Amino acid sequence: MSREAVLTAAKKRFASDGYERTTLRAIAHDAHVDPSMVLYLFGSKLDLFRESLRLIIDPQLLVAALSEAGGDVGARMVRVYLQIWESPETGPSMVVMLQSATSNSEAHEAFRSFMQTYVLTAVSGVLGGDEHARLRAMLAATSLVGTAMLRYVMKIPPLATLSGDELVALLAPTVTRYLTADAAELGLPT
Incomplete structure (x- = not known):
């Protein structure tokens, strides 16, 4: 469930703030997970951005x-x-x-x-x-x-x-x- 929550939060955050202003900490906050969980699940902001494109x-x-x-x-x-x-x-x-x-x-x-x-x-x-x-x-x-x-x-x-x-x-x-x-x-x- 954490993976889907992070992806959904990332899609929304990237869409509202763009890539540069989006932080992993903000995505973690929106997904109600620890920031380290975002890195564990996706490795980097770059990888998370690429994966969130798949939702679109x-x-x-x-x-x-x-x-x-x-x-x-x-x-x-x-x-x-x-x-x-x-x-x-x-x-x-x-x-x-x-x-x-x-x-x-x-x-x-x-x-x-x-x-x-x-x-x-x-x-x-x-x-x-x-x-x-x-x-x-x-x-x-x-x-x-x-x-x-x-x-x-x-x-x-x-x-x-x-x-x-x-x-x-x-x-x-x-x-x-x-x-x-x-x-x-x-x-x-x-």
């Missing part, structure tokens, strides 16, 4: 969107990704965590590691698991993360003011191409 972005949601039969794979992927950002449960946390990842080197490392270890591994596994699959997943991620940065973090119109359906219609063809186009057409290295 469940790579299995993206895997399910890719694995689903029928329809456009890019549209399914974009729709699920936007739901993560637009949900009142996860959206505010995503904004603060992405801001932290772009302004703090430790948070950057944790976010990078989380993306490589969990998200890209899961998504590329569905695509075949080889180096091309990882590159395809990364190319799709460039469209998605860039969109999130401009739409949800920086809130720059017109991207920030488009409806979800409009955004899916605009992004899906590119994401589908990255995920499914012939390797030669994409210019993937041989």
Whole structure:
């Protein structure tokens, strides 16, 4: 129970205070545990940040969107990704965590590691698991993360003011191409 309590407290604390201002002592206080327990369970603030990202972005949601039969794979992927950002449960946390990842080197490392270890591994596994699959997943991620940065973090119109359906219609063809186009057409290295 302590592990879940610490993760929940960390997610809330990182979301409200960002990476730099969040302390292990504050997380321990919120979780009603001794600060040494936080270190025992997670090892470091960096590891705790990375693990708390898993409460926000469940790579299995993206895997399910890719694995689903029928329809456009890019549209399914974009729709699920936007739901993560637009949900009142996860959206505010995503904004603060992405801001932290772009302004703090430790948070950057944790976010990078989380993306490589969990998200890209899961998504590329569905695509075949080889180096091309990882590159395809990364190319799709460039469209998605860039969109999130401009739409949800920086809130720059017109991207920030488009409806979800409009955004899916605009992004899906590119994401589908990255995920499914012939390797030669994409210019993937041989």
